[in-house]
Amino acid sequence: MTAPRIVSCLWFDQDATDGVRLYTEALPDVRPAATSYYSDAHDNPGGVSAGKELTVSFEAGGRSFTTLNGGPHFKPNQSVSFFVEVASADEVNRIAGRLIAGGQALMPVGAYPWSDRYGWVSDRFGFSWQVMLPRPPVERAAIAPCLMFSGDQHGRAEEAMRAYAGIFPASEVKSLVRYEPGEGPTDTVKHGRVTLAGQTFVAMDSHVSHGVTFNEAISFQVMCRDQAEVDRYHAALSLGGAESRCGWLKDRFGLSWQIVPVDMPRWMTGGDKAARDRAFQAMLTMKKLDIAAMEKAFRGE
Numbered sequence: 001m002t003a004p005r006i007v008s009c010l011w012f013d014q015d016a017t018d019g020v021r022l023y024t025e026a027l028p029d030v031r032p033a034a035t036s037y038y039s040d041a042h043d044n045p046g047g048v049s050a051g052k053e054l055t056v057s058f059e060a061g062g063r064s065f066t067t068l069n070g071g072p073h074f075k076p077n078q079s080v081s082f083f084v085e086v087a088s089a090d091e092v093n094r095i096a097g098r099l100i101a102g103g104q105a106l107m108p109v110g111a112y113p114w115s116d117r118y119g120w121v122s123d124r125f126g127f128s129w130q131v132m133l134p135r136p137p138v139e140r141a142a143i144a145p146c147l148m149f150s151g152d153q154h155g156r157a158e159e160a161m162r163a164y165a166g167i168f169p170a171s172e173v174k175s176l177v178r179y180e181p182g183e184g185p186t187d188t189v190k191h192g193r194v195t196l197a198g199q200t201f202v203a204m205d206s207h208v209s210h211g212v213t214f215n216e217a218i219s220f221q222v223m224c225r226d227q228a229e230v231d232r233y234h235a236a237l238s239l240g241g242a243e244s245r246c247g248w249l250k251d252r253f254g255l256s257w258q259i260v261p262v263d264m265p266r267w268m269t270g271g272d273k274a275a276r277d278r279a280f281q282a283m284l285t286m287k288k289l290d291i292a293a294m295e296k297a298f299r300g301e
Helices: 017-024 089-100 157-167 227-238 264-269 273-284 292-297
Strands: 005-012 031-039 051-062 063-069 080-087 105-114 116-121 128-132 142-149 170-180 189-196 200-204 218-224 249-251 257-262
Touching: 005 017, 005 031, 005 080, 017 051, 017 063, 017 089, 063 142, 063 292, 089 116, 089 128, 142 157, 142 218, 157 170, 157 189, 157 200, 157 218, 157 227, 200 257, 218 227, 227 292, 264 292, 273 292
Parallel strands: 005 063, 080 128, 142 200, 218 257
Antiparallel strands: 005 218, 031 051, 051 063, 080 142, 105 116, 116 128, 170 189, 189 200, 249 257
16 A cells, blocks of 8 residues: 555644745755645635635655645644754754744743754744754754644643544654653653654643644645545544534544645646635535546536
């Protein structure tokens, strides 16, 4: 079974392009990808302006990202952050300095027991980044999402890691470090790493009350080659959770996913505006996405 690509999706109000501009300046090894647009002939979800960018995608640190102009409904928080591991202290300083402009320091850049140079910053859009010089050092910068299980989800990090590893091919729980006595509940995860579909994710339990939980501001797009993959991942990830519109769902841990056909960029970024609009309007009528119906709408059949 071929592993799907998993894309990190960041929800903005209407300033995704500004976000990508910041990340292009700040993050390592950035490459632009594609831009899709809302219809200029219909009212759009979330009150987003007609003709506005719908999504802007890019790659950074070996990770694929999509930014989404979705309206003011969801705000990011530190329940999902992104580890940015780089090869030098100077690069930590540079990246954290760029990202923190207009934002705030959650943990100031400095030396910590786990890293000689580390900082946790929230950018001006509210997305949070843990920038660090890892031990052992890396030769090339890498970015990995970090899932923090707190509040009602506290203590479920290991359960989630193993559940996700059972869903995706090319997956394995790589490490589990538990809290020592006096640090926190010793049966919970201080730091864990799991490979999902060949991509690194980090997970941790936090017994500190942060007052935040997973929401749609950060979701993960599973790029599926055919309807069988759409059906499989939609069923597996929504089990015990809840499905929503346009391929979105929440899993039983409250984390948001989008089950997306790999043809979505072709439908949404092609040169034929009428075809793009037909595909988009068809998508709005669906929960789980129907590839054949989307293709027919795109073609005007």
